[in-house]
Amino acid sequence: MAERSFAHEVRKLRTGAGDTLSGEGILAVTKALLQSGVAYVGGYQGAPISHLMDVLGDAHEILEELGVYFENSASEATAAAMLAASVNYPLRGAVTFKSTVGTNVASDALANLSSGGVRGGALVIVGEDYGEGSSIMQERSHAFAMKSQMWLLDPRPNIEAIVNAVEAGFELSEASSTPVMLQLRLRSCHLYGSFTAKDNVRPPMTVKDAVENPSRQLDRIVLPPASFLHEKEKIEDRWPAAVEYITSHGLNEVLGAGTSDVGIIVQGGVYNTLNRAMELLGVSDAYGNTQVPTYVMNVTYPVVDAEILDFVADKRAVLLLEEGQPDYIEQNLNAILRRAGSDVALHGKDLLPVAGEYTATVVTQALHAFLSKYLPGTVAERPALLLPHSDPGSPFAPRVEASVVRTRPPGLCTGCPERPIFSALKLAEKETGKKHHVSADIGCHLFAINEPFNLGATTMGYGLGSAGAAALNSKDADRRTVAVMGDGGFWHNGLTSGVGNAVFNQSDQLLLVVDNAYSAATGGQDVLSSRADSALRSTKHPIEKAVRGIGVTWARTVTNTYKIGELKDLFVKALTTKEPGPKVIVAQSECQLNKQRREKPQRAKAIKEGKRVVKERFGVDADTCTGDHACIRVSGCPSLSIKANPDPMRTDPVATVLDSCVGCGVCGANAHAASLCPSFYRSDLVFNPTWRDRTLAWLRARWIGALSLGVERRADRFEPAEVN
Numbered sequence: 004m005a006e007r008s009f010a011h012e013v014r015k016l017r018t019g020a021g022d023t024l025s026g027e028g029i030l031a032v033t034k035a036l037l038q039s040g041v042a043y044v045g046g047y048q049g050a051p052i053s054h055l056m057d058v059l060g061d062a063h064e065i066l067e068e069l070g071v072y073f074e075n076s077a078s079e080a081t082a083a084a085m086l087a088a089s090v091n092y093p094l095r096g097a098v099t100f101k102s103t104v105g106t107n108v109a110s111d112a113l114a115n116l117s118s119g120g121v122r123g124g125a126l127v128i129v130g131e132d133y134g135e136g137s138s139i140m141q142e143r144s145h146a147f148a149m150k151s152q153m154w155l156l157d158p159r160p161n162i163e164a165i166v167n168a169v170e171a172g173f174e175l176s177e178a179s180s181t182p183v184m185l186q187l188r189l190r191s192c193h194l195y196g197s198f199t200a201k202d203n204v205r206p207p208m209t210v211k212d213a214v215e216n217p218s219r220q221l222d223r224i225v226l227p228p229a230s231f232l233h234e235k236e237k238i239e240d241r242w243p244a245a246v247e248y249i250t251s252h253g254l255n256e257v258l259g260a261g262t263s264d265v266g267i268i269v270q271g272g273v274y275n276t277l278n279r280a281m282e283l284l285g286v287s288d289a290y291g292n293t294q295v296p297t298y299v300m301n302v303t304y305p306v307v308d309a310e311i312l313d314f315v316a317d318k319r320a321v322l323l324l325e326e327g328q329p330d331y332i333e334q335n336l337n338a339i340l341r342r343a344g345s346d347v348a349l350h351g352k353d354l355l356p357v358a359g360e361y362t363a364t365v366v367t368q369a370l371h372a373f374l375s376k377y378l379p380g381t382v383a384e385r386p387a388l389l390l391p392h393s394d395p396g397s398p399f400a401p402r403v404e405a406s407v408v409r410t411r412p413p414g415l416c417t418g419c420p421e422r423p424i425f426s427a428l429k430l431a432e433k434e435t436g437k438k439h440h441v442s443a444d445i446g447c448h449l450f451a452i453n454e455p456f457n458l459g460a461t462t463m464g465y466g467l468g469s470a471g472a473a474a475l476n477s478k479d480a481d482r483r484t485v486a487v488m489g490d491g492g493f494w495h496n497g498l499t500s501g502v503g504n505a506v507f508n509q510s511d512q513l514l515l516v517v518d519n520a521y522s523a524a525t526g527g528q529d530v531l532s533s534r535a536d537s538a539l540r541s542t543k544h545p546i547e548k549a550v551r552g553i554g555v556t557w558a559r560t561v562t563n564t565y566k567i568g569e570l571k572d573l574f575v576k577a578l579t580t581k582e583p584g585p586k587v588i589v590a591q592s593e594c595q596l597n598k599q600r601r602e603k604p605q606r607a608k609a610i611k612e613g614k615r616v617v618k619e620r621f622g623v624d625a626d627t628c629t630g631d632h633a634c635i636r637v638s639g640c641p642s643l644s645i646k647a648n649p650d651p652m653r654t655d656p657v658a659t660v661l662d663s664c665v666g667c668g669v670c671g672a673n674a675h676a677a678s679l680c681p682s683f684y685r686s687d688l689v690f691n692p693t694w695r696d697r698t699l700a701w702l703r704a705r706w707i708g709a710l711s712l713g714v715e716r717r718a719d720r721f722e723p724a725e726v727n
């Protein structure tokens with residue numbers, strides 16, 4: 004079950020010609036695919052396009068009605084290879100994944116696809132995760148477009164422009180026999196807006212037609228001598244055909260009504276930020292009405308030389324806004340201008356940051372510098388963000404001492420079943436007296452690198468936790484290396500690149516597979532080993548069976564990670580057993596976020612219907628808490644906090660459990676397994692109690708009251724202290 008359901012929104016995909024469709028970017032992209040007569044769709048979830056996969060999944064009925072094939076690909080490589088269907092057949096296909104990481108994974112297939120070229124339009128929709136809020140290394144998809152010669156569309160963050168880009172993307176792909184990458188930045192995927200819909204188009208040829216009429220062209224297969232021909236074709240045929248299509252269909256836009264001899268060139272995806280900066284400087288309004296001519300590159304690769312030369316022909320100076328590095332476009336523009344003998348002044352990374360997101364702040368600062376030099380009369384406003392940070396009027400002026408601000412690194416959720424796993428591993432290390440090198444992986448479990456666990460030294464890519472431990476395997480060492488992988492990473496590629504590799508090379512590593520039943524970090528999508536039934540996919544394939552199938556002999560599955568003591572004992576066994584080859588522990592418990600998403604509405608409904616519902620909660624007895632906070636140090640649960648000590652004789656704050664507690668019990672189990680303290684208690688919150696509940700509660704209250712009578716009587720013998 005994915006984190007968001009689009010079951011309601013997907014109905015809008017039936018919107019007919021002429022009607023207005025309002026919604027989120029990802030919904031608009033899906034509608035645009037259907038309007039384009041797409042024949043098949045695939046992909047792998049990852050921010051910021053996770054929800055595009057979820058929309059497609061929820062839209063399966065509409066897709067089936069139209070004869071569109073949809074697959075949840077095993078990885079981005081699988082998704083990209085799926086586009087092979089467009090090489091021999093006039094089938095339009097689209098795949099989507101997170102970039103640059105997914106593009107890294109897909110690059111083998113993408114390079115082969117681009118070499119042979121395509122007959123049917125092939126669209127690769129990449130969710131560009133660059134800049135503030137990103138979860139990955141900072142790189143540009145642009146490099147992949149250039150290296151494999153795929154055209155790169157970077158439409159303005161505007162629903163209509165995005166829909167147009169999907170439709171034009173297929174046409175451009177077919178006109179130039181080249182796959183097209185459509186870059187959707189974070190802010191485009193979740194942008195809201197509306198556009199005038201067209202009717203959905205049943206693909207003129209479906210995958211069924213193709214399967215029943217197999218055909219092939221030998222010169223499209225990547226093998227010499229065809230591969231040399233492909234390289235020639237790319238330059239002599241496909242590139243000029245693409246330029247012709249881009250120019251004749253006006254994919255790039257010149258905005259700004261003015262005739263000024265100073266202009267701006269901007270990547271489509273950065274246009275909204277540019278306009279915001281212009282608005283702040285009084286050079287434009289919220290709707291983009293400006294006198295400064297702006298060339299918007301909705302296609303960032305290839306750069307169309309003639310359009311650039313045309314734009315700069317009557318200008319003294321232009322400013323290029325190109326986010327990220329290397330500055331491929333700037334280098335390209337400089338070459339174009341130099342070859343043409345143009346003397347226009349080209350500014351870009353000299354005024355803007357070389358790397359990092361082009362936020363409204365940095366763009367406003369650079370634009371201010373540029374316009375102040377070339378068009379000083381146009382700058383009508385001086386926004387406060389131009390002030391130095393030392394000026395109290397600056398929005399960035401320090402308001403609190405930097406030293407008192409605590410960092411807030413990402414961490415595991417309240418009730419996360421992964422927390423007890425890492426607590427148990429820490430306790431096992433304590434018991435054996437040996438610290439281990441831990442090779443981490445992509446997924447929620449990577450948060451174990453932070454306090455309070457501090458476990459994990461590297462992360463090399465999705466499903467590469469085990470492979471990342473490959474070299475750290477020594478027959479002479481007195482301990483083994485620990486590798487971590489999630490169920491998502493395991494099925495993405497970890498089974499072969501990690502487990503198979505470890506078996507083959509007789510690695511001594513301990514591999515911990517954190518199996519929370521979903522690809523949780525990408526939004527809770529199902530994987531092969533998901534334990535829920537799925538109407539669309541085949542699930543319930545146990546990870547232990549897979550690792551045994553590939554040759555692992557020491558493998559154990561734990562079905563309740565909250566039993567910290569048992570898990571600790573198993574870790575000790577796995578770390579000390581003499582069994583050769585990789586040792587694998589599959590630690591299973593359901594992702595708490597997904598569990599709450601499922602159970603909360605059910606619980607609320609039952610309470611409303613007057614049914615008896617028990618909610619488990621944990622608490623700390625302030626009277627017995629010593630205030631040493633050891634419980635917090637081994638858990639790190641966001642619901643475990645501190646409060647002032649109610650005992651006036653004691654100053655240390657005591658531990659407390661916040662209302663966000665979901666009753667997983669890890670705090671108490673930890674305290675018990677680590678022999679910390681007896682202060683934790685469980686309470687059951689009973690909604691709609693029965694007469695039996697009420698009677699029991701009454702009896703308990705009387706009994707506890709009777710037991711504490713002695714204490715009360717003794718307390719009465721003392722005079723209460725005067726408190727002022």
Ligand SMILES: O=C(O)C(=O)Cc1c[nH]c2ccccc12
Pocket residue numbers: 047048049050101104105108138139445464465524525
């Ligand atoms: O969704 C995210 O933020 C991820 O990093 C997950 C992910 C999806 N596909 C990948 C390929 C390589 C590395 C990470 C991912």
